[in-house]
Amino acid sequence: MIGIFDSGIGGLTVVRSLMKQLPDYDIIYFGDTARTPYGSKSPETVVGYALENTQFLLKQGAKIVVMACNTASSVASDSVAENFDIPIFEVISPASVKAVKSSRNLIVGIIGTRATVKSGIYEKKIRAMKPEAKVYSVACPLLVPLVEEGWLKKPETVMIIKKYLHPLKVSQIDTLILGCTHYPLLIDKIQRKIGKRVTVIDSSIALAENVKDFLDTHPEVDNLLGKKGEFKLFVSDVTEQFEKTAEATLKRKVLLEHIKL
Amino acid sequence: MIGIFDSGIGGLTVVRSLMKQLPDYDIIYFGDTARTPYGSKSPETVVGYALENTQFLLKQGAKIVVMACNTASSVASDSVAENFDIPIFEVISPASVKAVKSSRNLIVGIIGTRATVKSGIYEKKIRAMKPEAKVYSVACPLLVPLVEEGWLKKPETVMIIKKYLHPLKVSQIDTLILGCTHYPLLIDKIQRKIGKRVTVIDSSIALAENVKDFLDTHPEVDNLLGKKGEFKLFVSDVTEQFEKTAEATLKRKVLLEHIKL
Numbered sequence: 001m002i003g004i005f006d007s008g009i010g011g012l013t014v015v016r017s018l019m020k021q022l023p024d025y026d027i028i029y030f031g032d033t034a035r036t037p038y039g040s041k042s043p044e045t046v047v048g049y050a051l052e053n054t055q056f057l058l059k060q061g062a063k064i065v066v067m068a069c070n071t072a073s074s075v076a077s078d079s080v081a082e083n084f085d086i087p088i089f090e091v092i093s094p095a096s097v098k099a100v101k102s103s104r105n106l107i108v109g110i111i112g113t114r115a116t117v118k119s120g121i122y123e124k125k126i127r128a129m130k131p132e133a134k135v136y137s138v139a140c141p142l143l144v145p146l147v148e149e150g151w152l153k154k155p156e157t158v159m160i161i162k163k164y165l166h167p168l169k170v171s172q173i174d175t176l177i178l179g180c181t182h183y184p185l186l187i188d189k190i191q192r193k194i195g196k197r198v199t200v201i202d203s204s205i206a207l208a209e210n211v212k213d214f215l216d217t218h219p220e221v222d223n224l225l226g227k228k229g230e231f232k233l234f235v236s237d238v239t240e241q242f243e244k245t246a247e248a249t250l251k252r253k254v255l256l257e258h259i260k261l
Numbered sequence: 262m263i264g265i266f267d268s269g270i271g272g273l274t275v276v277r278s279l280m281k282q283l284p285d286y287d288i289i290y291f292g293d294t295a296r297t298p299y300g301s302k303s304p305e306t307v308v309g310y311a312l313e314n315t316q317f318l319l320k321q322g323a324k325i326v327v328m329a330c331n332t333a334s335s336v337a338s339d340s341v342a343e344n345f346d347i348p349i350f351e352v353i354s355p356a357s358v359k360a361v362k363s364s365r366n367l368i369v370g371i372i373g374t375r376a377t378v379k380s381g382i383y384e385k386k387i388r389a390m391k392p393e394a395k396v397y398s399v400a401c402p403l404l405v406p407l408v409e410e411g412w413l414k415k416p417e418t419v420m421i422i423k424k425y426l427h428p429l430k431v432s433q434i435d436t437l438i439l440g441c442t443h444y445p446l447l448i449d450k451i452q453r454k455i456g457k458r459v460t461v462i463d464s465s466i467a468l469a470e471n472v473k474d475f476l477d478t479h480p481e482v483d484n485l486l487g488k489k490g491e492f493k494l495f496v497s498d499v500t501e502q503f504e505k506t507a508e509a510t511l512k513r514k515v516l517l518e519h520i521k522l
Contacts (some may be wrong), residue, residue: 033302033304034296035295035296040409040500040501040502041294041295041498041500042498045295045497045498048442087362114500114502133490141406141410142410142412143409145402145403146403148301149402149403151403155420155425156421156518159416159417159420160417163417230489236306237303237306238303239301239303239375241301241375259397
């Protein structure tokens with residue numbers, strides 16, 4: 001199975017993208033809803049959570065693990081890769097590669113959680129490829145709760161997006177990375193506020209493409225993965241709200257299985 | 262020592278009130294910042310957290326425990342009281358008593374987290390005293406992240422407050438309980454939007470008064486408590502943002518000690 005984890009249910013945007021790219025592959029998802037959100041917590045705490053989540057997915061039979069959470073990818077992907085001997089995918093590199101390819105003037109904007117922005121990881125990845133690139137980051141900590149509340153179209157949400165994007169507009173970015181798996185649910189509003197001329201990179205799509213490319217070129221790993229279109233969804237806490245948002249993201253009925261880590 | 266816990270640092274409004282009511286008393290505070298927030302999580306999960314937090318405070322020498330969190334008080338106060346043999350204080354009863362006393366027409370509004378509102382605990386407490394009371398509750402899940410971001414005076418925050426309070430205004434409440442320890446930091450905006458004629462009850466002040474009344478009438482417990490004005494602040498996760506908000510709430514420098522539960 002392909003194992004995927006996220007701090008909550010935002011990572012289901014990655015599942016949605018994976019189901020498009022690899023429709024028959026068996027997927028097991030773990031959303032750490034009992035400890036969500038990660039984006040405002042310290043790197044040490046998030047590393048501990050990421051190791052526990054990966055361990056859980058391996059026990060459930062995952063043969064590759066996808067970190068569908070920008071915060072965890074930012075601060076914990078090295079630790080996870082060191083501790084487990086299977087292919088680990090993180091969301092930062094694929095989005096960075098895509099941004100560099102698409103950018104004309106190499107002025108790139110990033111929006112993400114406080115932890116992701118503070119890690120500086122997108123800047124590092126992009127500058128490693130293009131040292132001359134200018135990268136501007138803005139932490140948007142209120143967008144996750146707004147998405148989780150389902151306030152996707154409210155005027156307050158649009159005002160807050162406008163406020164967050166203002167410095168990036170002033171910096172004349174031509175490419176914007178959505179550095180949090182919750183943000184694709186706001187992509188229309190974000191595109192409208194940043195302007196039509198800016199290419200918006202959905203990190204969840206970039207990650208799914210990256211996984212597909214890897215499996216296409218690594219049949220020895222691909223052969224380990226089941227392809228019966230099975231989907232299992234585990235969460236560390238169950239609430240009605242999580243269920244609703246999960247169904248809205250995947251556009252199908254879901255059954256949340258509760259587990260305690 | 263007086264032990265206090267909260268899901269994060271919102272409960273420091275209770276510390277602030279306690280320091281006013283009982284200036285010399287030694288206080289130990291635990292903010293569960295690694296698992297914050299509680300308000301969107303299930304009752305079972307919050308009960309587990311509340312028991313662990315209480316255990317920690319007892320180990321540190323607490324002789325009474327104050328649950329400075331409306332969500333934990335709503336769903337976990339019975340379990341905590343059953344499992345530990347010391348005086349336990351919760352925030353719901355004192356605020357309910359105060360609301361009933363202050364209300365003229367017995368039409369009372371409550372704002373709180375989703376978990377607090379869903380528990381129906383304020384309605385139960387108020388109707389147990391005044392069966393004829395009309396109680397209207399509104400969940401305001403975005404106010405906690407707005408407070409934690411320090412967006413106390415932004416126009417977006419004011420718009421969101423107005424939207425949340427609208428149904429309570431229509432119901433012609435004359436008393437409004439701030440059923441979350443984060444909300445006192447927004448009391449000016451809330452008072453302006455609900456109107457001058459509505460009495461706003463700060464649950465953190467009601468709780469602190471309740472603790473003081475109890476100690477005044479129970480010298481055998483009061484004698485167990487240190488009175489050197491000591492204050493210890495433990496958190497399960499340390500970030501700059503938590504430190505900033507803690508200092509803004511208490512209006513003094515604080516040192517966050519990190520512990521792992």
